[in-house]
Amino acid sequence: MTTVSSAEPTRRDFLYIATGAVAAIGGAATLVPLIAQMNPDASTIAAGAPVEIDLAPIADGQMIKVFWRSKPIFIFHRSKKDIDEARAVNVASLPDPQPDQARVKEGHDQWLIVIGICTHLGCIPLARQGAYDGWFCPCHGSVYDTSGRIRQGPAPTNLVIPPYAFTSDTKIQIG
Amino acid sequence: MSGHSSFEPNNAFLKWFEQRLPILGLLKASFVDYPTPRNLNYWWTFGGILSFMLAVQIVTGIVLVMHYTPHVDHAFNSVEMLMRDVNYGWLLRYLHANGASMFFVAVYIHMFRGLYYGSYKAPREILWILGVIIYLLMMATGFLGYTLPWGQMSYWGATVITNFFSAFPLVGEPLVTWLWGGYAIGNPTLQRFFSLHYLLPFVIAGVVVLHVWALHVSGQNNPAGVEPKTPKDTVPFTPYATVKDAFFMVVFCLLYAWFVFYIPNYLGHADNYIPANPGVTPAHIVPEWYYLPFYAILRAIPNKLLGVLALFGSIIILAFLPWLDTSRVKSARYRPLYRIFFWVFVVVCLGLGWLGSKPAEGGYVTAARVLTFWYFFHFIVLLPVLGFVEKTKPLPNSISESVLKGKKVVASLLVALLVGVAAIAGGHSSASAAEGAPQPPRQKWTFSGPFGTFDRAQLQRGFKVYREVCQACHSLSLVALRNLAEPGGPEFSRAQAEAVAAEYKVKDGPNDQGEMFERDGRLADRFPPTFANEQAARAANGGAYPPDLSVIAKARTYERGFPWFLIDIVSQYQENGPDYIVALLEGYEDPPAGFQLPEGSNYNKYFPGHAIGMPQPLQDGQIEYADGTPATLHNYAKDVTAFLMWTAEPHMEARKRIGFQVMIFLIVLAGLMYFTKKKVWHEVEKPREIATGQDPKATSM
Ligand code: FES
DSSP states (O other), X not given: OOOOOTHHHHHHHHHHHHHHHHHHHHHXXXXXXXXXXXXXXXHHHHHTSOEEEXXXXXXXXXXXXXXXTTEEEEEEEOOHHHHHHHHHSOGGGSSSOOOGGGGSOTTOTTEEEEEOSOTTTSOOOEETOSTTEEEEOTTTOOEEETTSOEEESSOXXXXXXXXXXXXXXXXXXXX | OXXXXXXXXXXXXXXXXXXXXXXXXXXXXXXXXXXXXXXXOGGGGXXXXXXXXHHHHHHHHHHHHTTOOOSTTTHHHHHHHHHHTSTTHHHHHHXXXXXXXXXXXXXXXXXXXXXXXXXXXXXXXXXXXXXXXXXXXXXXXXXXXXXXXXXXXXXXXXXXXXXXXXXXXXXXXXXXXXXXXXXXXXXXXXXXXXXXXXXXXXHHHHHHXXXXXXXXXXOOOOTTOOOOOSXXXXXXXXXXXXXXXXXXXXXXXXXXXXXXXXXXXXXXXXXXXSBOOTTOOOSOOOOOGGGXXXXXXXXXXXXXXXXXXXXXXXXXXXXXXXXXXXXXXXXXXXXXXXXXXXXXXXXXXXXXXXXXTSOSOHHHHHHHHHHHHHHHHIIIIIHHHHHHHOOOOOOOSSHHHHHHHOOOOSOOHHHHHHHHHHHHHHTXXXXXXXXXXXXXXXXXXXXXXXXXXXXXXXXXXHHHHHHHTGGGTOOOTTOXXXXXXXXXXXXXXXXXXXXXXXXXXXXXXXXXXXXXXXXXXXXXXXXXXXXXXXHHHXXXXXXXXXXXXXXXHHHOOOOOOTTHHHHHHHHTOOOHHHHHHHHHHHOBOOOOXXXXXXXXXXXXXXXXXSEESSOOOOOTTSSOOTTOOOOOHHHHHHHHHHHHXXXXXXXXXXXXXXXXXXXXXXXXXXXXXXXXXXXXXXXHHSXXXXXXXXXXXXXXX
């Protein structure tokens, strides 16, 4: 079979490549719903809407836990002593340096709102335990201070501040 | 999977690996080098299609399980939440539900092909019996799966089918109780059915491996029914069979996609959108279409035990086929008498299927008995006798010879199938007008057809009608308030939807004092129930229970009858439910003379039985429309029905839009596949021109 036009194999190859490419695109598109279905569904997303919390019943020095998007949120009504402790440290010496002022809303210095999940591997730290009057995580021993900043242990960063705003002097909206 | 591997990898690692586990060689021998008869026609592609469908069912099924709750209190709702809230959940469920039907379409074609070409004869008896086992497992799996959505058909289908076993003397009753795990179908039954439904597909996959193994030992049968003798009779599996299978698989996917995207509920039952109710049996218990012939056989026999035995026997007898058919000639091409009886048998099966869907009364039962008789007669008498009396045509000496003669026997089987359906059903075209209710008039809907979309203004008006009238008795418990603002629906603005939500009172709690409290509704809430529970609803409605309206547009239908039920597949008429609801809302009249209307009910022309508990809900001028649409009963009925169609199928617009894209894609792919297949097969189909150098399309090898 020597009588071969040189154009022919090219055309044939093009057909094969085009067919293979289109089939591959189809296969990839099929993966979209199979992957997307594992993302949060519409009701979960809707249920993650902002929540409003009334701060009035929380006493000085008291700490409560609420849930937003299935995550525990610590609401800590700090005493004067707690605030002073948090502001007395040399920020530069901290593992994750951040001044206390940056972790609260201006004019509401007594309210510390943090996501109650240890930044190490996700356990919930115990309140008012550990050497810094803040939190102690029983899982691997991370210690947080009264500003929710990491002071000791394996956790790499401070407790995370959720998005929130004061809607009045005694009410916040989280989310 | 037999034979010695000729696979010798060049790569050092592969060589090392292959010496320890020769799996690549096995795969190459089985799916690349494996010789297939060169004269296979497209009916032989269904084996590949079946493997594909099994994979589709397993993959989509695993995904559905991620969202399904196998509990009587949650099963129905979890399926609905999957359809409404999960990303592409509607698509995955419709793929799975229709995939089961497509699986059976393919398996029936595959089986009839085996019957036509005698693929069950020596040396392929074990191959055939493994196939029968796969078919039985498929039937069990399909049945178990159909119970899982826990609708009315799920529940009552499961009740009827498990009761088959109660027919057996002595062991029957304890056996059924054991199957149920209770005194009736209940939560234990649902949970074990779920477990087994998950298990059986993997058992099927295992038997499929044996089936393919047996196939590769004996080799494929072929349309000529003579075994390959020389290498000229065969071509390597890859690329020849692979590309041909792939092409036809894409064509098959077109059919599949048509059902999934355009008529996804056509093969289901409206009753299965009604949650299971152990206290009420639907008027017609009908199994899935793929069991209908056997169901007809069951009902044709007046004795309970014999009926059940006949049903099982009609399937088991297939396993004995290799010995019942005494003819040595395989292919029906060379068996003029068998060929006729084969087609008679096809028509008998279709006829039984049609009768299975009809009520078991009068002429239907007689017809079912005749066809049941023929079904068994075909196997027990006809096939054994035919082998001795039939004068067969001379067989070709080889496959190559049969190809050169090249008669296109595989003519339009599909056309023949349709003619068969028509012939059977033709005589009974008036059957649908039974039930005593007239057919609802066809309405014009913006959402019908492949490009249909909802009319936003109409949905908004319909919602007004629901809120001001229907809501007084009927809940909408599956619909979330946020849905009102989502694309593809009435598309209220977010602010409008929030305002609507705030008008509802939602029960929440307990609060810190341990008490339940009421608060304003939010977008994330579902429509709160109108009544606290069914008893309260009945008490307020004179004993009648106003059904939840969330999926009512899919839970109601009317019988279309022949030939409309076939035409609907092509015309995509899916608005049976909406047409019925409009007719019902407009169907209130004075009862005809002599009609005994029970106390507290009302006469409705379109309601089955005519005595409906609900008094006429809508009258002209009752509700004010802000957009200038005339305030007539007809407009109210249409608007609220359109709204309810949306609540039943909130992702319909996305479904049709994606469907169109998928169809275009599949058509393009099928075209490319076709030409690729032609190119690949060119050397085989035009061997002489190539050999003599006359082929203008010759290619370098
Ligand atoms: S998770 Fe808290 S210390 Fe490891």
